[in-house]
Amino acid sequence: MKEGIHPNYREVCFQDLSNGFKFVTRSCVQTKETIKLDDGRELPLVKLETTSETHPFYTGTQKSVDNLGGRVEKFRNKFARVGLKK
Template structure:
Protein backbone atom coordinates (compact mmCIF):
# COMPACT_ATOMS: atom_id res chain seq x y z
CA UNK A 1 0.00 0.00 0.00
CA UNK A 2 1.17 3.51 -0.75
CA UNK A 3 2.04 5.81 2.12
CA UNK A 4 0.11 9.04 2.69
CA UNK A 5 -3.03 8.27 0.64
CA UNK A 6 -5.12 6.45 3.23
CA UNK A 7 -7.32 8.24 5.79
CA UNK A 8 -6.49 8.16 9.49
CA UNK A 9 -8.76 5.28 10.60
CA UNK A 10 -8.73 5.00 14.38
CA UNK A 11 -10.87 4.69 17.51
CA UNK A 12 -12.95 7.84 18.06
CA UNK A 13 -15.25 8.75 20.97
CA UNK A 14 -18.57 10.23 19.84
CA UNK A 15 -20.52 12.32 22.38
CA UNK A 16 -24.19 13.33 22.17
CA UNK A 17 -24.31 16.98 23.27
CA UNK A 18 -27.95 16.83 24.39
CA UNK A 19 -27.51 14.15 27.06
CA UNK A 20 -23.80 13.28 27.29
CA UNK A 21 -24.16 9.74 25.87
CA UNK A 22 -20.77 8.44 24.69
CA UNK A 23 -19.77 5.59 22.43
CA UNK A 24 -16.48 4.53 20.88
CA UNK A 25 -16.15 3.24 17.35
CA UNK A 26 -13.58 3.31 14.58
CA UNK A 27 -13.84 6.28 12.24
CA UNK A 28 -12.01 8.62 9.87
CA UNK A 29 -13.94 11.64 11.22
CA UNK A 30 -11.71 14.70 11.55
CA UNK A 31 -11.34 15.88 15.14
CA UNK A 32 -9.49 18.65 16.98
CA UNK A 33 -10.33 17.73 20.57
CA UNK A 34 -9.42 14.75 22.74
CA UNK A 35 -11.14 13.09 25.68
CA UNK A 36 -9.81 10.80 28.41
CA UNK A 37 -12.16 7.91 29.10
CA UNK A 38 -12.74 6.21 32.46
CA UNK A 39 -10.42 3.36 31.47
CA UNK A 40 -7.56 5.83 30.92
CA UNK A 41 -7.54 5.83 27.11
CA UNK A 42 -7.16 9.22 25.42
CA UNK A 43 -9.19 9.30 22.21
CA UNK A 44 -10.15 11.90 19.62
CA UNK A 45 -13.54 13.49 20.45
CA UNK A 46 -16.33 14.06 17.91
CA UNK A 47 -19.40 15.97 19.14
CA UNK A 48 -22.87 15.16 17.76
CA UNK A 49 -26.16 17.07 18.02
CA UNK A 50 -28.23 13.89 18.23
CA UNK A 51 -27.70 10.13 18.34
CA UNK A 52 -29.95 7.09 18.54
CA UNK A 53 -30.28 7.83 22.28
CA UNK A 54 -32.06 11.15 21.65
CA UNK A 55 -33.51 11.01 18.11
CA UNK A 56 -37.33 10.85 18.16
CA UNK A 57 -37.44 7.98 15.65
CA UNK A 58 -35.34 5.70 17.86
CA UNK A 59 -36.84 6.78 21.19
CA UNK A 60 -40.45 6.22 20.07
CA UNK A 61 -41.41 9.89 20.42
CA UNK A 62 -41.86 10.50 16.68
CA UNK A 63 -45.44 11.04 15.59
CA UNK A 64 -46.81 9.84 12.31
CA UNK A 65 -48.35 12.43 10.01
CA UNK A 66 -51.32 10.13 9.36
CA UNK A 67 -52.25 10.11 13.05
CA UNK A 68 -52.46 13.88 13.54
CA UNK A 69 -56.20 14.41 13.60
CA UNK A 70 -56.95 13.28 10.05
CA UNK A 71 -54.98 16.09 8.41
CA UNK A 72 -53.93 13.88 5.53
CA UNK A 73 -57.51 12.80 4.84
CA UNK A 74 -58.72 16.42 5.01
CA UNK A 75 -56.05 17.41 2.50
CA UNK A 76 -56.89 14.54 0.17
CA UNK A 77 -60.61 15.34 0.33
CA UNK A 78 -60.08 19.06 -0.20
CA UNK A 79 -57.81 18.70 -3.21
CA UNK A 80 -59.03 15.31 -4.43
CA UNK A 81 -55.52 13.87 -4.12
CA UNK A 82 -55.13 10.17 -3.96
CA UNK A 83 -54.69 6.98 -5.87
CA UNK A 84 -56.93 6.76 -8.91
CA UNK A 85 -58.49 3.37 -9.40
Protein backbone atom coordinates in the same frame (compact mmCIF):
# COMPACT_ATOMS: atom_id res chain seq x y z
CA MET B 1 -4.47 -3.99 -1.36
CA LYS B 2 -2.92 -0.89 -2.84
CA GLU B 3 -0.73 1.15 -0.55
CA GLY B 4 -1.58 4.75 0.32
CA ILE B 5 -5.21 4.83 -0.88
CA HIS B 6 -6.99 3.79 2.32
CA PRO B 7 -7.93 6.27 5.07
CA ASN B 8 -6.23 6.21 8.45
CA TYR B 9 -8.91 4.68 10.71
CA ARG B 10 -8.51 5.08 14.46
CA GLU B 11 -10.71 4.90 17.54
CA VAL B 12 -12.82 8.04 18.02
CA CYS B 13 -15.27 8.94 20.80
CA PHE B 14 -18.63 10.40 19.71
CA GLN B 15 -20.64 12.30 22.34
CA ASP B 16 -24.33 13.23 22.25
CA LEU B 17 -24.66 16.84 23.46
CA SER B 18 -28.27 16.48 24.62
CA ASN B 19 -27.71 13.71 27.18
CA GLY B 20 -23.94 13.09 27.37
CA PHE B 21 -24.11 9.57 25.88
CA LYS B 22 -20.70 8.48 24.53
CA PHE B 23 -19.67 5.67 22.23
CA VAL B 24 -16.35 4.68 20.71
CA THR B 25 -15.97 3.48 17.14
CA ARG B 26 -13.37 3.51 14.42
CA SER B 27 -13.43 6.54 12.15
CA CYS B 28 -11.19 8.72 9.99
CA VAL B 29 -12.91 12.00 10.94
CA GLN B 30 -10.57 14.87 11.80
CA THR B 31 -11.11 16.48 15.22
CA LYS B 32 -9.55 19.24 17.28
CA GLU B 33 -10.79 18.09 20.69
CA THR B 34 -9.85 15.07 22.79
CA ILE B 35 -11.50 13.37 25.75
CA LYS B 36 -10.10 11.20 28.53
CA LEU B 37 -12.31 8.16 29.11
CA ASP B 38 -12.92 6.34 32.39
CA ASP B 39 -10.51 3.57 31.39
CA GLY B 40 -7.67 6.11 30.96
CA ARG B 41 -7.59 6.27 27.16
CA GLU B 42 -7.41 9.69 25.51
CA LEU B 43 -9.32 9.72 22.23
CA PRO B 44 -10.34 12.31 19.64
CA LEU B 45 -13.82 13.69 20.41
CA VAL B 46 -16.68 14.42 17.99
CA LYS B 47 -19.73 16.20 19.44
CA LEU B 48 -23.11 15.35 17.90
CA GLU B 49 -26.51 17.03 18.26
CA THR B 50 -28.42 13.74 18.18
CA THR B 51 -27.59 10.04 18.18
CA SER B 52 -29.60 6.83 18.31
CA GLU B 53 -29.99 7.45 22.07
CA THR B 54 -31.96 10.66 21.56
CA HIS B 55 -33.41 10.50 18.04
CA PRO B 56 -37.22 10.16 18.16
CA PHE B 57 -37.25 7.34 15.58
CA TYR B 58 -34.96 5.12 17.65
CA THR B 59 -36.40 6.02 21.06
CA GLY B 60 -39.99 5.33 20.01
CA THR B 61 -41.20 8.85 20.78
CA GLN B 62 -41.76 9.80 17.14
CA LYS B 63 -45.07 11.55 16.62
CA SER B 64 -47.32 10.69 13.72
CA VAL B 65 -48.67 13.68 11.82
CA ASP B 66 -52.25 12.90 10.79
CA ASN B 67 -52.99 16.25 9.22
CA LEU B 68 -50.95 15.26 6.14
CA GLY B 69 -53.95 13.34 4.80
CA GLY B 70 -56.07 16.43 5.27
CA ARG B 71 -53.63 18.53 3.26
CA VAL B 72 -53.55 16.00 0.44
CA GLU B 73 -57.34 15.87 0.29
CA LYS B 74 -57.51 19.68 0.36
CA PHE B 75 -55.06 19.81 -2.57
CA ARG B 76 -57.04 17.24 -4.57
CA ASN B 77 -60.31 19.07 -3.95
CA LYS B 78 -58.80 22.41 -4.89
CA PHE B 79 -57.37 21.19 -8.20
CA ALA B 80 -60.04 18.62 -9.10
CA ARG B 81 -61.66 21.16 -11.42
CA VAL B 82 -58.42 21.78 -13.30
CA GLY B 83 -57.78 18.05 -14.02
CA LEU B 84 -56.76 16.58 -17.36
CA LYS B 85 -59.13 17.23 -20.22
CA LYS B 86 -60.06 14.20 -22.30
